[in-house]
Amino acid sequence: MSKIKTPQAIRGTQDIFGTDAEAFAFVVETFERVRKLYRFRRVEMPVFEKTEVFSRAIGETTDVVSKEMYSFEDRGGESLTLRPEFTAGIARAFLTNGWQQHAPLKVGTHGPLFRYERPQKGRYRQFHQIDAEILGAGEPQADVELLAMADQLLRELGIEGVTLHLNTLGDGDSREAWRAALIEYFSAVRGELSEDSQERLEKNPLRILDSKDPRDRKFVGDAPKIDAFLSDDARAFFDAVTSGLDAAGVKWARAEGLVRGLDYYRHTAFEFIPDEGSAAAAALGSQSTILGGGRYDGLMESLGGAPTPAVGWAAGIERLAMLVGEKSEPALEAMVLVEHDDGLAVANELLSKLRTAGVVADIMATGSVKKRYDKAVKQNPQHILRVNEHGYHGISGEGDNRRIVAAIN
RNA sequence: GCGAUCGUAGCUCAGUUGGUUAGAGCGCCGGUUUGUGGUACCGGAGGUCGGGGGUUCGAGACCCCUCGAUCGCCCCA
Numbered sequence: 001m002s003k004i005k006t007p008q009a010i011r012g013t014q015d016i017f018g019t020d021a022e023a024f025a026f027v028v029e030t031f032e033r034v035r036k037l038y039r040f041r042r043v044e045m046p047v048f049e050k051t052e053v054f055s056r057a058i059g060e061t062t063d064v065v066s067k068e069m070y071s072f073e074d075r076g077g078e079s080l081t082l083r084p085e086f087t088a089g090i091a092r093a094f095l096t097n098g099w100q101q102h103a104p105l106k107v108g109t110h111g112p113l114f115r116y117e118r119p120q121k122g123r124y125r126q127f128h129q130i131d132a133e134i135l136g137a138g139e140p141q142a143d144v145e146l147l148a149m150a151d152q153l154l155r156e157l158g159i160e161g162v163t164l165h166l167n168t169l170g171d172g173d174s175r176e177a178w179r180a181a182l183i184e185y186f187s188a189v190r191g192e193l194s195e196d197s198q199e200r201l202e203k204n205p206l207r208i209l210d211s212k213d214p215r216d217r218k219f220v221g222d223a224p225k226i227d228a229f230l231s232d233d234a235r236a237f238f239d240a241v242t243s244g245l246d247a248a249g250v251k252w253a254r255a256e257g258l259v260r261g262l263d264y265y266r267h268t269a270f271e272f273i274p275d276e277g278s279a280a281a282a283a284l285g286s287q288s289t290i291l292g293g294g295r296y297d298g299l300m301e302s303l304g305g306a307p308t309p310a311v312g313w314a315a316g317i318e319r320l321a322m323l324v325g326e327k328s329e330p331a332l333e334a335m336v337l338v339e340h341d342d343g344l345a346v347a348n349e350l351l352s353k354l355r356t357a358g359v360v361a362d363i364m365a366t367g368s369v370k371k372r373y374d375k376a377v378k379q380n381p382q383h384i385l386r387v388n389e390h391g392y393h394g395i396s397g398e399g400d401n402r403r404i405v406a407a408i409n
Numbered sequence: 410g411c412g413a414u415c416g417u418a419g420c421u422c423a424g425u426u427g428g429u430u431a432g433a434g435c436g437c438c439g440g441u442u443u444g445u446g447g448u449a450c451c452g453g454a455g456g457u458c459g460g461g462g463g464u465u466c467g468a469g470a471c472c473c474c475u476c477g478a479u480c481g482c483c484c485c486a
Binding site: 008009011062063064067068085113115117118119120121122123127128129130131196207212213260261262271285286287289290291292293313314315316317318319320337367368370371373374376377378380381384386396397 | 410411438439440444446447459476477478479480481482483484485486
């Protein structure tokens with residue numbers, strides 16, 4: 001018999017099991033419940049799209065597109081890509097399916113995303129997000145509702161010590177003027193910046209603002225602020241968002257340095273980040289953003305559609321699952337213990353009745369009688385139903401067993 | 410893409426300055442003793458020490474490469 005080598009899992013993928021899987025499911029279930037409260041409609045999206053959907057929407061120069069996508073040619077020679085995010089695909093669907101007729105359209109979804117990155121705590125190559133978008137809504141009210149939903153979700157997940165960091169990038173003109181000012185400002189001290197930021201100066205100068213490098217931090221404080229470049233409209237928009245949040249009881253903090261890495265963002269940008277020193281911060285390590293998003297009014301045009309305002313956010317399920325605490329698997333209410341194999345038929349009948357009645361039940365029917373009891377007890381059942389060759393002959397266990405008794409009679 | 414640490418049975422880990430048949434606990438399988446559901450004990454299976462090269466009389470221990478994990482940088486959810 002030749003030795004077959006077991007193939008190993010692909011780097012950066014996870015096999016989630018037990019209490020971790022329960023925490024994962026808890027996040028998804030809570031999201032689904034809150035989603036319905038806010039009347040976000042469920043959508044299911046393809047896991048892959050034509051590569052251009054992402055390259056055009058997200059931006060060719062972004063790290064996500066330039067070095068993190070899983071792209072391949074299908075048998076027809078077409079370049080396809082495993083989705084690295086939800087937003088671009090949802091925007092494409094909005095355009096190709098004529099969802100304009102439903103605008104403003106609130107949708108939510110969840111599922112796996114793929115990014116070729118170095119795996120790390122809270123960062124995987126196949127990871128999972130929950131996602132909420134409001135398409136075709138240009139009013140600040142949409143931003144407010146979306147953020148209120150995110151805030152409620154985090155509360156219902158029982159996650160504490162997390163703050164909404166909020167910023168505005170202004171409209172397209174504001175953003176460009178600010179960007180130009182930042183380039184001018186940082187170019188003057190170029191030689192003193194970190195190597196990373198010297199490169200960012202070319203590719204994405206906004207990102208210098210949230211650099212962690214002390215060499216950069218020195219200059220960030222005095223860097224030009226977006227507020228100085230906001231048009232009156234952009235300022236009014238942001239004010240409407242913040243006053244709406246206040247009215248909705250959503251706590252937030254202004255974060256002037258907060259920017260987004262993807263090209264399509266305008267106006268509102270936000271991240272929910274654990275407070276320094278909190279348990280959540282410790283649990284997440286350096287991958288600290290648990291929910292992030294913003295307004296992407298320019299995205300539809302980049303996909304060839306009519307100008308369509310939209311806002312959205314996404315949150316990493318793995319990161320949220322790390323914060324929701326231990327989620328135990330459902331308690332075993334009734335264990336049917338088969339003391340003799342001739343009792344199997346009776347046992348199966350009992351099991352059927354129990355489960356039909358909604359009782360969490362399992363069966364133990366292998367090994368010696370002693371082993372059966374030992375193994376059954378280790379699963380910590382609330383009650384044990386004994387079955388032998390003569391049939392069912394009793395129930396034991398602490399506490400109320402009326403549901404169980406009623407189910408089997 | 411860069412850096413640091415790490416990789417021994419299913420799991421958690423020991424394995425002294427390189428030296429005879431690689432160990433423990435838990436788990437698993439079998440049994441004994443108890444016990445009319447949580448005990449104690451005995452035995453067993455299971456590892457080409459992540460993989461590949463090299464140094465050496467001899468390497469799980471040293472060197473190189475590679476794969477993977479973990480944690481940072483970067484990026485992002």
